[in-house]
Amino acid sequence: MLPVGCTLKGEQHKMQPILEARNLTKVFYRGSLLARNRIVAVDNVSFQLQRGEVFTLAGESGCGKTTVARMILGFEQPTAGEIIYEKNGETWHHRVWFTQRIQAVFQNPFETFNPLRKVEGYLFETVRGYQLADKRQAALQLINSKLEAVGLSYGEVEGRYPSEFSGGQLQRISIARALLVDPSLLIADEPVSMVDASIRMSIVNLFKRLRDELNMGILYITHDLATAYYLGGRIAVMFRGNTMEMGSVQDVLMHPRHPYTQLLRESIPEPDPAKKWRGRISIAETEQEEYLRVGCKFAGRCPKVMEICKRQAPETVCVDEVYVKCHLYSETRSIEEVSCVQG
Amino acid sequence: MQDGDVVLRTDNLRAHYVLDIPGGQKVVRAVDGVSLQIRRNEIYGIAGESGCGKTTLMKTLYAAINRPLRLVSGSVLYAKDGQELDVYALRKRELRGLRWRYMAYVPQGAMSIFNPVMKIKETYRDFLSSHLKGKTAAEMFEIAKDHIDKLGLPISILEAYPHQLSGGMRQRVAIALAALLRPSVIFADEPTTALDVVVQRGVVQLLKDIQADLHNTIILVTHDMGIHANVTDRLAIMYAGRIIEEAPTVEIFRNPLHPYTQFLINSLPQFGDAGQRVSAPGQPPSLADLPSGCAFHPRCPKAMPICRELRPDTIVIGEHRAACWLHAERGTAQDAAYS
Numbered sequence: 001m002l003p004v005g006c007t008l009k010g011e012q013h014k015m016q017p018i019l020e021a022r023n024l025t026k027v028f029y030r031g032s033l034l035a036r037n038r039i040v041a042v043d044n045v046s047f048q049l050q051r052g053e054v055f056t057l058a059g060e061s062g063c064g065k066t067t068v069a070r071m072i073l074g075f076e077q078p079t080a081g082e083i084i085y086e087k088n089g090e091t092w093h094h095r096v097w098f099t100q101r102i103q104a105v106f107q108n109p110f111e112t113f114n115p116l117r118k119v120e121g122y123l124f125e126t127v128r129g130y131q132l133a134d135k136r137q138a139a140l141q142l143i144n145s146k147l148e149a150v151g152l153s154y155g156e157v158e159g160r161y162p163s164e165f166s167g168g169q170l171q172r173i174s175i176a177r178a179l180l181v182d183p184s185l186l187i188a189d190e191p192v193s194m195v196d197a198s199i200r201m202s203i204v205n206l207f208k209r210l211r212d213e214l215n216m217g218i219l220y221i222t223h224d225l226a227t228a229y230y231l232g233g234r235i236a237v238m239f240r241g242n243t244m245e246m247g248s249v250q251d252v253l254m255h256p257r258h259p260y261t262q263l264l265r266e267s268i269p270e271p272d273p274a275k276k277w278r279g280r281i282s283i284a285e286t287e288q289e290e291y292l293r294v295g296c297k298f299a300g301r302c303p304k305v306m307e308i309c310k311r312q313a314p315e316t317v318c319v320d321e322v323y324v325k326c327h328l329y330s331e332t333r334s335i336e337e338v339s340c341v342q343g
Numbered sequence: 344m345q346d347g348d349v350v351l352r353t354d355n356l357r358a359h360y361v362l363d364i365p366g367g368q369k370v371v372r373a374v375d376g377v378s379l380q381i382r383r384n385e386i387y388g389i390a391g392e393s394g395c396g397k398t399t400l401m402k403t404l405y406a407a408i409n410r411p412l413r414l415v416s417g418s419v420l421y422a423k424d425g426q427e428l429d430v431y432a433l434r435k436r437e438l439r440g441l442r443w444r445y446m447a448y449v450p451q452g453a454m455s456i457f458n459p460v461m462k463i464k465e466t467y468r469d470f471l472s473s474h475l476k477g478k479t480a481a482e483m484f485e486i487a488k489d490h491i492d493k494l495g496l497p498i499s500i501l502e503a504y505p506h507q508l509s510g511g512m513r514q515r516v517a518i519a520l521a522a523l524l525r526p527s528v529i530f531a532d533e534p535t536t537a538l539d540v541v542v543q544r545g546v547v548q549l550l551k552d553i554q555a556d557l558h559n560t561i562i563l564v565t566h567d568m569g570i571h572a573n574v575t576d577r578l579a580i581m582y583a584g585r586i587i588e589e590a591p592t593v594e595i596f597r598n599p600l601h602p603y604t605q606f607l608i609n610s611l612p613q614f615g616d617a618g619q620r621v622s623a624p625g626q627p628p629s630l631a632d633l634p635s636g637c638a639f640h641p642r643c644p645k646a647m648p649i650c651r652e653l654r655p656d657t658i659v660i661g662e663h664r665a666a667c668w669l670h671a672e673r674g675t676a677q678d679a680a681y682s
Contacts, residue, residue, distance in 0.1 A: 060539035166626045167393075196392040197566045198603070201610045202622040223539060230612035230620065253614060267544040269569030271611045273593045276573050281544055 016086065017048035018101075018184050018217050019072065024081035026067050026241075039291045041067045043241040044081070051184060052215040054207065054233035056249065058225055060264075063238040065221050069189050072219070073104055086184075100130065103178035107190040109170035113162040119173055120157055123147075126180045146176040150206055168199040175206065185217045186210065192227065204230060225268055229253050237261050240290050240297040247322030257324045260298045296327065304328060349422060350528060350560050351381040351404065356417035358403040371631045373399035373412070375584035378657065381562060383422075383527075386554055388575030388592065389564045390607070392627055396584040397564045398451065401532050404562070405448045406430040406438060421446070421528070443474055443521070446528040453517035453534065457505035463516060464501035467523075474524060486523075494519050494552060511542030515549050522553045529553070529561045535570055547574050568611060572596055580604045583628055583638035590663040600665040602643050637668065645669060 026042040042064040049055045057065040070076040072083055085101065106112055113119055123143045126132075133139040144154040150172040162170060171191060178186060188207065192200045204227050210216045211231075222228055228235055229249050236246040237260070245258040256262045263281065281301075290297050299309040308327050316325045355378055360371035373396035381387045391397045402408055404419055420427045423445060430438065442448075450456070457466055467487035471478065478486070484501075491498055496515060505513055514534060521529055531550065535543040547570060554561050563575060571578050571592060579589040580601065588601040599605045606623035625642040628634055634641050640650040649668050657666045660674035 060541065169626065196394075196627055197568070198392055198606060198610070198623040198627065200622065201612070201620045204612075205620070205622075225540075226612040226614065229614055230617055232617060263541060265614075267540045268614075269540075269543070269547075269567065269573045270613065271568040271572050271596065271608060272613070273572045273596050277544060277547070280548060281541060 017050050017084075018086050019049040019219070020084040021045060021047050021068070021072070022082050022084065024068065024071060024083065025079050026064070026071060026076065027079045037292060040241050041291075042071070042078075045236075045238070045241075045243050046081075047236055047243075047246065049185065049217050049219060051217050052211055054211055054218045054220050054231045056220045056222060056228040056231065056233065056235040057238060058222055058228055058235055058264075059238035060223055062240070064241040065238050066189055068238075069104070069187055069219070069221055072187060073102070074098070096130070100181045101183055102185045102187065103181065103183040104187040104189065105171070105174050105178055105191050108194050109167050109174055110162065110194070112174050113170060115162050118159060118161055119165070119170070120154075120159070122177055123157075123173075123180065126177055130181050132180060142180065143176075146179045147173070149179060149210075150176045151202070152176065166196065166199075168195045168203065171195055171203055172206070175203075179210075182214075183216070185219065187219045187221070189221045190223070191220075193222070193224070200227075207231060225253060225265065237264065240293075242297060242325060243316070243323070244298070244326070245322060245324050251320070251322050257319060257322060257329065258326050259302045259304050259328070263301075263303075296325075348382045349380045350383045351379065351422070351562075352420045352427075353377055353379045353404070354417050354420075356400075356403060356419065357415040358399060358408060358412055359415050360399075360411045361413055362411050369631055372396075372584050372633060373630055374403055375633075377417075377584075377586055379579070379586065379589075381528075381560055382577075383560055384554075384558045385576040386550070386561045386563055386574055388571040388578040389562065389581055389586075390566060390568060390571050390578060391581035392566050394627055394630065395581045396630060397581050398532055400581070401448070401530050401562070401564055405446065405530055406433075407448070423527070443526060444524045445526055447521040447524070447526040447530070449518050449521045449529065449531040449534055451532045451536070454510050454513035456517055457513065459505055462502060462504055463508075467501070467520070470520060470523065490523055491519065493556070494522075494549060496549075509542075511538050511545055514538060514542075514546055518546065518549055518553070522557065525557050525559075527557075527559045529559065530564075531561060532564045533566070534563070535565060535567065543570070550574065568607060580607065583633055584630055585638070585666060586657070586664075587639070587667070588663075588665045594663060598663075600660075600663065600670050601639075601667045602645050602669070603639050637666075 024042055024045045028039045028041050030037045030039055045068060047055065057068060059065050067076060071078050113122065124139060127139045127142060133142050140154065147154055147157060152172055157173060192203050195203055207218055207220065208231060211218055220228065220231060232249055234247065235249045235252050236243045237252060238244065239260050245252050245256065245261045252261060253265060256265050290300060293300060295311050296309040296314055299305050302309065306327060314325050314327045314330060316323050317329050319329050355376050356374055357376055358374040360373060362369040377400060389397050399412065403414065406419065408414060414431060419430050421430060464484065464487060468480065468483050471483040471486060487501060488498060491501060496519060500508060500512065500516060518534060535546050538546060550561060551574065565571065575592045577589065578592045578595050579586045582603050588595065588604050595604065596608060599608050603623065610620050610622050612620055623642050628638055636652050637650045637655055640646040643650065647668060655666045655668045655671060657664050658671060658674035
C-alpha cells in the first residue's frame with residue numbers, strides 16, 4: 001500500500017491515468033501437494049500510467065515484471081488487487097473494447113509470428129478482426145501508413161515469411177500491427193532484448209516517437225536500465241515481486257536510494273573502460289530462497305542489512321518524491337540521517 | 344610485439360558453411376579472412392552482433408568444426424612449449440590431449456550442459472576421471488572442493504543437482520569446470536548473455552579471478568560492449584565474417600576508426616546523458632549473400648565509390664588495426680606488418 005499524501009513528479013498535473021494498478025498481488029504455488037511453497041510473484045504493486053508517458057517496470061528475471069504485464073493483459077488473474085483502465089471500471093472481460101485500447105509487443109519477434117505464415121496475413125487479419133476497413137484498398141492504405149510509421153513499407157513486407165526478416169524488422173512489424181487499432185497504451189515486454197545491437201536504438205527511438213507524436217502511453221518492461229534512462233519518464237524497480245523504488249528515472253537511476261537499486265545501477269557494465277566495476281558482489285544460489293524469505297527479500301545480499309530487515313518487511317515510504325521500500329528510510333529516521341548513511 | 348608473447352596466431356583464416364541446395368551449392372562465408380595474434384596473459388574480446396560469424400570463429404579456433412562447416416584456407420597455430428602447433432595438422436588423439444588441458448571452451452548457454460540427474464560433484468568426478476588418470480574418488484573430490492573453494496563459490500553446490508542452482512550459479516560452475524585443468528587458453532562464447540546484470544557481474548568477476556590466477560589467455564565473445572569495456576584488454580570488432588577493427592580496448596572506445604564501430608559505441612545510451620542516439624541504418628547483411636567491396640558499405644554514411652568495388656585491406660596504425668578505405672593511407676598494409 002502506498003503512503004497517502006505523497007505525489008510523484010508529473011503525477012499531480014495530469015488528471016486521468018489510462019491505466020492504474022492497485023495493490024496488485026499474484027500468488028503461485030510450487031512443489032507437491034504435501035510440500036507446497038507459496039511464492040508471492042507480485043506483492044502489492046501499485047502504479048499509474050498516463051497518456052504520453054513511458055512508465056518502466058525494471059528488474060531482473062524472476063522479479064515479477066512479466067507477471068504484472070500478463071495480469072494487465074488478462075492472461076493471468078490477479079490473486080488480489082485491481083487493474084483499472086481509463087477509470088471507468090472496465091475490466092479485461094470486454095475483450096474488443098480492451099484490445100482496441102491496449103496492445104502488446106513481446107520479447108521474441110521470432111516467436112510472435114508463425115514461421116509458416118506470411119507476415120502480411122497478421123496485418124490483414126487485425127484489420128478484418130476490428131473492421132478497420134471495408135475494402136482491400138483501404139486496408140492496404142491503413143497498413144502501409146502504420147508500416148511507414150515504424151520505418152518500413154508494404155512493398156518490403158508483401159509476400160514474405162518471418163524467416164526472411166531480421167529480428168529488428170520483425171519487431172517493427174509487430175509494433176506496426178499493434179498500432180493498427182490506434183491504441184492508447186502499448187505494453188512492451190522486453191522489446192529490444194532479442195534485437196541486434198546495431199539497430200536496437202532504432203526501436204527505442206521509435207517508442208520515443210510514438211510517445212511524443214501519437215501521445216501514446218507506453219509500459220516498458222525491461223532489465224536494461226540504460227534504455228529506460230534514455231526513454232525518460234517514470235520507473236518502478238522490482239525485486240522478487242516487490243516494488244523497491246519508484247519515481248522519475250532521473251531520481252531513481254541517477255541517485256538511487258534503495259540498496260538494491262544502487263547495486264543494480266552499479267552492476268550495469270558501462271561502455272566506457274574508465275568506469276570499470278570496483279568491489280565484489282555475492283549472488284543468490286537459488287531464486288526460491290529469496291522469494292521465501294521473511295522480512296525484506298533483499299536482506300540476504302544487502303550490504304547495509306540491519307537486524308530488523310531479517311524479521312519484518314519494510315513499509316513503502318516517500319522520500320523526496322520517490323517511493324522507497326527500505327528500513328533505512330522508515331519513519332524512525334529523519335531525512336538527514338538517511339543522507340549520512342548514503343554518503 | 345614479441346613473437347614469444349603470441350599464444351594463438353591465425354593467418355587469413357576462412358571457414359565457410361557449404362550447403363547443398365537444389366541446383367547447386369550455397370556458401371555461407373561465416374569466417375572470411377581473419378588474421379589474429381592473441382597474446383599470453385590477456386583477455387581478448389571479440390564483439391559483433393548476432394550472425395556476424397563470431398561463434399563460427401570460436402569453433403574454428405578451437406578446431407571443433409564439422410560439416411557443413413569447412414576450413415577453406417589459413418591455419419590456426421598455437422604456441423605450446425616453445426613450438427608452434429597447427430591444430431588442423433594434428434591427429435585426433437593429439438587434439439584430444441590438448442582439449443581442456445591446454446585449451447578449454449565454454450559454449451554458449453553453458454548453464455545447460457549439466458546432466459540433470461547427476462549431482463555437481465558427480466559431474467566433477469566424471470570430468471576428472473576422464474582427464475586425470477589414477478586418482479581415487481576421494482582425491483578427486485578433494486581437487487573439486489579445493490577448486491570450488493578457491494574460486495569463491497559455495498562448497499554446498501557440489502551436493503546439489505543442477506536444477507537446484509540458479510542460472511547464474513550454473514554458468515559459473517560451467518566456467519569453473521573449464522578452468523579446472525589450468526588451461527592456457529579459455530574460449531568463452533557469450534558467457535553473460537541471458538543473465539541478469541548483477542549475475543553478469545558475478546560471472547565476469549569469476550572470469551577475471553581465473554585469469555589473474557592462471558595468467559592465461561581468455562578469449563571472450565559477446566555482443567555487449569559494456570562487458571567488453573569492463574573486462575577485456577584488447578578488443579576486436581567483427582562484421583560479416585571479418586575483423587574490421589582491433590585495438591587495445593581503451594583505444595577502441597576513445598578513438599574508434601571504423602564507421603561501424605563508431606555506430607556501435609555511439610549508439611549506446613549512457614547514464615546522465617539522455618541525448619539522441621542513432622543506430623546504424625539498414626540491417627546486418629546475410630553471410631550467404633555479402634555486398635560487394637566492403638560489406639558495410641550499404642549501411643555506411645561515409646561510403647565512397649571505392650567501397651562498393653574493392654574490399655579494404657586491414658591496415659596497421661600503431662597498435663590499432665582497421666579495415667576501412669577511410670584510413671587506407673594512414674598505415675601500412677597488414678600483410679607487410681604481420682609476416
